Amino acid sequence: MAYYWFKAFHIIGIVVWFAGLFYLVRLFVYHAEAQEKPEPAQSILKKQYELMEKRLYNIITTPGMVVTVAMAIGLISTEPEILKSGWLHIKLLFVALLLIYHFWCGRIMKQLEKGENNWNGQKFRALNEAPTLLLVVIVLLAIFKNNLPLDITTWLIVGLVVFMAASIQYYAKIRRQNEEKLNQSENLVNS
Numbered sequence: 010m011a012y013y014w015f016k017a018f019h020i021i022g023i024v025v026w027f028a029g030l031f032y033l034v035r036l037f038v039y040h041a042e043a044q045e046k047p048e049p050a051q052s053i054l055k056k057q058y059e060l061m062e063k064r065l066y067n068i069i070t071t072p073g074m075v076v077t078v079a080m081a082i083g084l085i086s087t088e089p090e091i092l093k094s095g096w097l098h099i100k101l102l103f104v105a106l107l108l109i110y111h112f113w114c115g116r117i118m119k120q121l122e123k124g125e126n127n128w129n130g131q132k133f134r135a136l137n138e139a140p141t142l143l144l145v146v147i148v149l150l151a152i153f154k155n156n157l158p159l160d161i162t163t164w165l166i167v168g169l170v171v172f173m174a175a176s177i178q179y180y181a182k183i184r185r186q187n188e189e190k191l192n193q194s195e196n197l198v199n200s
């Protein structure tokens with residue numbers, strides 16, 4: 010029975026962790042764009058995003074990670090045989106990448122606070138696609154385990170995820186270009 014409790018809270022931890030990671034990097038997008046705004050808007054927005062990022066990272070994202078990992082340790086300690094499974098070893102490689110991404114985001118947060126990060130919104134938007142790919146691969150490994158099919162269906166699904174991520178980036182780019190054009194024509198009318 011303990012195994013099911015660990016698994017339930019493992020999945021709850023994952024949901025919380027990913028919600029935090031996705032929202033954090035979205036805040037980085039707004040934060041980076043705020044740095045291009047005129048004063049006093051720039052300082053006001055910067056302060057607000059710093060506060061939101063810190064709270065999100067410390068109260069949601071990191072606890073989500075801790076719960077996920079702690080419950081995984083619980084799962085393994087109740088069924089140590091699992092440690093011999095090949096799929097778990099591969100999954101752990103991707104989880105390691107996810108952990109690196111998590112702490113790297115924490116570093117970016119501090120750099121933004123000190124004004125030491127000069128990434129633009131576009132770069133952060135692209136960065137926000139990385140956890141999507143990790144999520145898909147890790148969940149597929151956890152579900153299919155050693156039977157993960159590497160046939161056309163899997164590649165079609167991975168291709169679809171990449172296509173969706175690229176389409177979102179493309180749509181955001183077109184929308185920003187239209188906004189810039191609108192702002193330029195408004196400035197022309199006002200001047």
Ligand code: HEM
Pocket residue numbers: 016019020023077078081082084085091104107143144147148151152
């Ligand atoms: C320290 C890192 C992790 C370890 C050691 C770990 C280990 C495990 C173990 C032992 C199970 C039980 C497998 C079973 O009952 O068949 C499990 C289930 C699961 N894990 Fe993880 N996990 C980790 C992180 C993650 C992450 C980051 C995700 C998602 C991105 C994830 C997704 C899942 C899912 C969806 C299940 C349920 C699979 C099922 O019931 O068939 N895990 N994990």
